[in-house]
Amino acid sequence: MPENARLNDNLDEIDLEFVEREATPRFLMKLSIQLHLAGLSLSNTVSILELFGVNRARSTVHNWVQKADLQPESGQNPDHVAVDETVIRLNDEQYWLYAAVDPETNELLYTALEPTTNSVIAHAFFAELREKHDVEHAVFLIDGSHSLKDACRRHSLDFKYEKHGNRNSVERVFREIKRRTTSFSNCFSNAEADTADNWLRSFAFAWNQLI
Numbered sequence: 001m002p003e004n005a006r007l008n009d010n011l012d013e014i015d016l017e018f019v020e021r022e023a024t025p026r027f028l029m030k031l032s033i034q035l036h037l038a039g040l041s042l043s044n045t046v047s048i049l050e051l052f053g054v055n056r057a058r059s060t061v062h063n064w065v066q067k068a069d070l071q072p073e074s075g076q077n078p079d080h081v082a083v084d085e086t087v088i089r090l091n092d093e094q095y096w097l098y099a100a101v102d103p104e105t106n107e108l109l110y111t112a113l114e115p116t117t118n119s120v121i122a123h124a125f126f127a128e129l130r131e132k133h134d135v136e137h138a139v140f141l142i143d144g145s146h147s148l149k150d151a152c153r154r155h156s157l158d159f160k161y162e163k164h165g166n167r168n169s170v171e172r173v174f175r176e177i178k179r180r181t182t183s184f185s186n187c188f189s190n191a192e193a194d195t196a197d198n199w200l201r202s203f204a205f206a207w208n209q210l211i
Helices: 003-012 026-039 042-051 060-069 119-132 146-154 164-183 193-210
Strands: 080-090 093-102 108-116 139-142 156-162
Touching: 003 026, 003 139, 026 042, 026 060, 026 108, 080 146, 080 164, 080 193, 093 119, 093 164, 093 193, 108 119, 108 193, 119 146, 139 146, 146 156, 156 193, 164 193
Parallel strands: 080 139, 139 156
Antiparallel strands: 080 093, 093 108
C-alpha cells in the first residue's frame, strides 16, 4: 500500500465526534494527533501546523488527543500474550503501568496505569483484558512477578515464565513508552493520573498503526 494511502487509512481511524466548533480543518487535527502520538513533541507538532498557516497552542493539541479518546482495537484473538508491569514517573510520583502485548504482531492489546502494584490490581487488569479480547486459550508470558502469576491462576489462564524470547516485544514497547514520557515533559508535566492513563492508551492506538 502506498505510504499516502496508509496515512489516510490511519487518519480515518481517528474519530472527531467531540468537535463542535473548531476552526482548524479536521484533516490537520487528525494529522496533529497522529504526529504527536507517533513521536513528535507537542512543540514540534505545533510547528507543523504553522507550516499550514494554522497557529495553535500546545495545550490545544494535547486536548485534541485527550478528547479523541483513542485506544487499541478490541476483539483480538492472540495465541500468546506477554504481560508486564513497569514504573512510570508522573509529577515526581511513582505509578505502575500494566501492559499486554501480542508478541507475534508486537501490538499493544491493553494498558492500565495504577498508583501501586499488588494482586488485586493485577486481577482487575486481567479481568479488563478478558473483556476486551478473546484470550481464554492464549498462553501468557510473564516474568517473576508473583501478582501476575496469581492473577493468571485466579483467571484459570495458561502461563509460563519467560524472561527473554517472545517477551522482548513488551520490553521494546516499555522502552519506547519510557523514552516518550521522560523526553516530552510538556506531555506529562502537571498531568493528572487519568490524563496520563488516557494518553498511554492513545499511544497504544498509534503504536499499533505504525508497527
